[in-house]
Amino acid sequence: MAIQWRLAVMMAERNLNNKDLIKLTGFHAVTISKLKTTRTMPSRLEYVTLNKLCKALQCQPGDLLSFVSDEEVAS
Numbered sequence: 001m002a003i004q005w006r007l008a009v010m011m012a013e014r015n016l017n018n019k020d021l022i023k024l025t026g027f028h029a030v031t032i033s034k035l036k037t038t039r040t041m042p043s044r045l046e047y048v049t050l051n052k053l054c055k056a057l058q059c060q061p062g063d064l065l066s067f068v069s070d071e072e073v074a075s
Contacts, residue, residue, distance in 0.1 A: 003041040004066040010057050011036065024056035041065060 011021060018032050025032070027049075035042065035053075050061055057063070 002068050004068055005035075005038050005041045006064050006066055007038075007053065008036050010059060010063060014057055016057070021053075021056060025052040027052070 011017070016024075018029065018036065021027070021032050021036075022029055027035075035049075050064070053059075053064065054061055
C-alpha cells in the first residue's frame with residue numbers, strides 16, 4: 001500500500017508553477033521542487049508545511065494525499 005502525494009496534480013489543476021507556489025508559501029525553491037517531484041507522501045511532512053500548502057492551493061489536506069492499495073500498485 002502507498003499514499004500518493006498529489007502536489008504536482010493540484011498545482012496543475014490550479015495553473016500554478018513553482019515560482020507561484022514559492023511566492024504563496026515563502027518556501028525555498030529547492031523545497032518546492034522536492035515536494036513537487038515526489039510521488040509518495042513525504043516521510044516527514046510537518047504541520048506548518050501542510051498548512052501553508054493548503055492555504056496556497058486553497059484545498060484540504062486530503063486533496064494532496066491519495067491512498068492506493070497494493071492491488072492498484074501491482075497493476
